[in-house]
Amino acid sequence: MKFICLTLLLVSGITDSRSEQYEVVGPADPVFAVSGEDVILPCSVKPSISVVDMRVEWFRLDLKDSVHLYDDHEDRNTDQIQSYRGRTKLIHQELQRGNASLKLSTVRVSDEGRYKCFIQSKSWSDDATVDVRVEAVGRPPVITVDGFDRSGGLHLQCESEGWYPEPDLEWLDSEGVSLSSETTETHRNTDRFSLKHTVIVYHSGKIHCRVKRRHHMLETLINTTKNMFNSWRTSVILISVMVVLVVIAGILITVFAHKNREQENNATKFDSAVQNYNVIFSSISEFSLERDQLLQSQKIIFPKAVSHLRTHTVNVILDADTAHPLLIVSHDGKQVEYGNRLKVVDGGQDRFDEYLGVLGKDGFSSGCFYFEVQVKDQTVWYLGVARESSNRKGWIDLSPDDGYWTVSRRDERYWARDSSNVPLSLRVEPQKIGVFVDYEECLVSFYDVDSMSHIYSYTHQSFNEKLYPLVGLGYWTNENSTPLIICDDY
């Protein structure tokens, strides 16, 4: 009897001293999991020894509750946290190799946290901690066009939802230069983040909205290059906005393959990465639907912006008494052309005498006003507004300092005249120019009506008297007899 006891003691002493060499090992780095996919929480005994006869317990450190329990050769999950039900698995063949890694299926954002892998034999126990970070890839961003504002800026809005953790949203122009968002909004509903950012752009071109979080990036592009507005005159406004979804799944497999570099392990990671791509590509088809809806909605959004300007349309009638003697103003005051002959007109003091200009009959000293002038086929023209008292005699600078706010075409180029000449680069020859003035905001803006693109704005001006519409055909002489026409028929 004594002998047996001694032997038992000896045997257990031997096992104990052997057990001390064993260690439960988890990953050194956090484990990144993608919402909706499966993830392996690595945990094993080193050196490798079968844990089939041991107790393996996985629990949440923060919740102190069981995530998975294996004991007495069986999974015993009666006390398992409800939300993990049916989603946890220990691979029994792996247990023989000392591998107690837990497979967690269809990961949720709420799975994020610290887990303990606790392994216990009759004589020994140890544990390791696994830090699980969950990432949820949201829906592809959707860009909507909110129309133009008073300064001629095009308002774009980009929305994307369903991200975790909070992603970054970035606007990029066609050169890849980041644009700063005008407004930003972030909402958190249950455990996902949704974002809404706006930006104001002043030039046409491609604008990208990029949303990214760690290894994932979704990007949408709006192409505002051409034909944002067509058929302006007919009230059917056709927009051709190409919305192209560019999805770049920047999945860095290496990051997923953290500590364990074993080949089979990497194979699993690769599979999950491939799955990831599938998830993203399936969202493309969803996106097509959204794009169609978007195009639909733009038909409403765009005319809103246009009609916003046009609600301020005033009836401009050119005042022949202010016209340069060589100009012919039509009877209705809606057209002016260069008359290639000398007329006998009085050289009244209201007239321009060198500059081929004419003013509107009515001036404005409050609110907003807007008018459109057809410049089609005319090669030299000036348009804008003039202060009532500004000098009309001799050489005029046509600068704001002199009481003129204009854009012009001359020498085959387009110009604004601020404190110095500002060359304007326009993609197409404008056929019609819209002039918008907000007296209180001290703003004068010019638009190419057909493409509804912004040409130039004078901001923060000082108006302290009435402003009159100004139409001009150059200085001294104009070889081109095409009239400039005030447009009212839209």
Ligand SMILES: *[C@@H]1O[C@H](CO)[C@@H](O)[C@H](O)[C@H]1NC(C)=O
């Ligand atoms: C954007 O528009 C321009 C001009 O309309 C066109 O040449 C270009 O192919 C378009 N790009 C995309 C991505 O649609």
Ligand SMILES: *[C@@H]1O[C@H](CO)[C@@H](O)[C@H](O)[C@H]1NC(C)=O
């Ligand atoms: C442990 O088992 C999991 C499956 O449960 C497997 O993915 C992983 O590669 C195994 N780890 C080792 C070190 O064999």
